[in-house]
Amino acid sequence: MNQTTKRIEVGGRTFILLGTAHVSRESVDEVAAAIASEKPDRVCVELDADRLRAMRDERGWHELDIVKVLREGKGFLLLANLVLASFQRRMGADVGVKPGAEMRAAVEAAEAAGVPTSLVDRPIQVTLRRAWSKNGLWGRAKLIATLLASAFSDEKLTAEDIEGLKDRGAMDGMMDELAGYLPTVKEVLIDERDRYLASGVWNSPGDTVLAVLGAGHLPGTEARLRAIASGAESANVEDIAEVAQKRGASRVTGYIFPVLLLGLFAVGFFTGGVRASGELILRWFLWNGSLAALGAILALGHPVAVIASFVFAPVGTVNPLVAVGLFSGLAQAWARKPRVSDMESLSSDATGLRGFYRNRITRVLLVFMLSSLGGAIGNLIAVPALLGRIFG
Numbered sequence: 001m002n003q004t005t006k007r008i009e010v011g012g013r014t015f016i017l018l019g020t021a022h023v024s025r026e027s028v029d030e031v032a033a034a035i036a037s038e039k040p041d042r043v044c045v046e047l048d049a050d051r052l053r054a055m056r057d058e059r060g061w062h063e064l065d066i067v068k069v070l071r072e073g074k075g076f077l078l079l080a081n082l083v084l085a086s087f088q089r090r091m092g093a094d095v096g097v098k099p100g101a102e103m104r105a106a107v108e109a110a111e112a113a114g115v116p117t118s119l120v121d122r123p124i125q126v127t128l129r130r131a132w133s134k135n136g137l138w139g140r141a142k143l144i145a146t147l148l149a150s151a152f153s154d155e156k157l158t159a160e161d162i163e164g165l166k167d168r169g170a171m172d173g174m175m176d177e178l179a180g181y182l183p184t185v186k187e188v189l190i191d192e193r194d195r196y197l198a199s200g201v202w203n204s205p206g207d208t209v210l211a212v213l214g215a216g217h218l219p220g221t222e223a224r225l226r227a228i229a230s231g232a233e234s235a236n237v238e239d240i241a242e243v244a245q246k247r248g249a250s251r252v253t254g255y256i257f258p259v260l261l262l263g264l265f266a267v268g269f270f271t272g273g274v275r276a277s278g279e280l281i282l283r284w285f286l287w288n289g290s291l292a293a294l295g296a297i298l299a300l301g302h303p304v305a306v307i308a309s310f311v312f313a314p315v316g317t318v319n320p321l322v323a324v325g326l327f328s329g330l331a332q333a334w335a336r337k338p339r340v341s342d343m344e345s346l347s348s349d350a351t352g353l354r355g356f357y358r359n360r361i362t363r364v365l366l367v368f369m370l371s372s373l374g375g376a377i378g379n380l381i382a383v384p385a386l387l388g389r390i391f392g
Contacts, residue, residue, distance in 0.1 A: 004215055005034075006222045010229040015201060016040065016210045017225075019218035020102045027102040031212055035109045041206030043110040045103045046197060046213045048123045055104050066338055066364050070329045078365060106212040120200025120211070122193055122241065129243045131188040192240045194220030199237045202228050264386050280386050287382035288375055289313045295374025296328050299366035300357055302335035309367075313375040324375035329368030336360050 004019035018034050020027035035043060047055075069078050110117045198221045201211045213221055227233035261284065265277050292313035296306045308331035309324075316324030338360040342349075349355030349362060356362045 004030075004218065006218065008222070008225055008229065012207065014208045015225060016208070017201075017218055017222055018210065018212050019215035020212060021215060028105045031102045031106045032109045034210060034212075035106070035113055035115065038208065038210055039113075040115060040208045040210035042118060042204045042209045043106055043115050044118045044120045044201050044204050044209060044211040045106045046121045046211075046217065047103050047107075047119045048121045049119055051121075051124060052104075052107065052119060066361050067330060067333050070326055070333070070364070070368060103212060118200060118204040120197050120204065122196045126241070126243060127188060127193065130192070130240070131185050133243060134184045134188060190216065190220065193217060195224050196237050196240060197221045198224030198228060199235045201225060202235045260383065264383070284379075284382045284386060285314055287385065288378040291378035291381070292324055292328070292371045292375035295325075295370035295372070296332075296367050298374075299363065299370045301328065301332050301363070301367040301371070304335040305329075305332035305367050305371075307331075309371040309374070313371070313378070316372075316375060325368035325370075325372035328371040329364050332364045332367040336363065338364070 006017040006019075008015040008017070016034070016038055018031065020031065066078075107117050194217055197211070197213060197217055201209060201221070202225060211221070224233065228235045265280055289310040293306050293310040296309040301309070305328045309328040312327035313324050316326065342360045345355075346359060346361055349359035356366060
């Protein structure tokens with residue numbers, strides 16, 4: 001048995017974990033061969049229902065409503081989905097394999113053999129929302145930068161490079177690098193999903209269960225599965241199955257900055273009167289609005305979107321329930337309405353920087369994200385500047 005396959009025998013049950021590379025021709029063949037040779041009672045795959053549906057319906061982007069996405073606060077989720085998909089698509093193009101082909105092959109081979117399947121991965125939307133919510137401003141900026149750098153990299157990978165991704169040493173190095181740079185993201189994307197996958201595999205019926213997993217999840221899932229089998233760990237994953245609702249202190253945190261601003265304006269009023277308070281408000285407005293507008297400009301947003309960024313950024317600051325980039329994104333979508341051709345070319349355009357700027361849908365997302373980031377940076381600069389003006 002090679003290092004990408006693990007077998008666990010416990011309580012009369014056999015769990016076979018097959019580690020794959022998501023854009024590997026060899027992995028596609030290995031999956032079909034494993035199902036044929038092992039004859040499992042159940043095949044588990046590292047997919048959720050939405051991702052399987054997307055694999056089978058490549059025209060799903062045609063039904064995208066970008067305005068609805070922004071209004072529902074899912075701008076970042078869509079951007080992250082596009083970037084991750086484009087990164088895998090670009091890698092797969094180098095070796096002639098579509099992303100996730102081995103997972104789709106597992107489902108289809110199991111169906112052909114009459115073997116039931118289980119989709120054991122956490123929904124991608126939950127994973128991305130947890131990764132986003134667990135990071136502060138700096139962590140989110142690093143996450144966005146990492147995603148975009150991965151999507152727009154022009155590095156070429158050979159078939160040998162892809163197969164090397166299944167090697168334990170290479171995967172350990174990648175995981176260590178991710179843990180050092182983005183520890184919270186590594187916790188959500190890798191550690192939590194290892195636990196979630198192990199729970200799904202354990203709870204799947206059958207005496208012989210074959211689980212097809214990305215090689216990066218093989219060590220962690222094996223360890224978690226053995227812990228569940230020994231009773232050292234519970235198979236219950238309700239605590240990581242959804243994005244926790246903010247309560248108590250967490251919910252109040254979003255109002256700290258608006259209250260701080262109002263406090264500074266009040267101090268300005270009591271120490272210098274209406275004129276001093278008005279000057280502080282103007283300075284904050286200029287910092288906040290100008291950098292939000294700069295973000296829209298960097299995204300090559302329409303002038304209407306740039307103006308909307310400048311005018312409405314303060315609204316997003318004082319109201320934690322409204323994203324700064326919501327108004328600029330909606331303005332961009334209104335001024336440059338996405339066309340049918342943008343939806344048809346969305347997948348391919350998302351694989352490169354030029355495509356991101358050319359496609360009207362991804363341009364809306366860039367305006368949304370960069371204006372939000374600019375407004376947040378403006379706020380961080382404004383507070384010390386206001387304090388210096390009051391007490392300097």
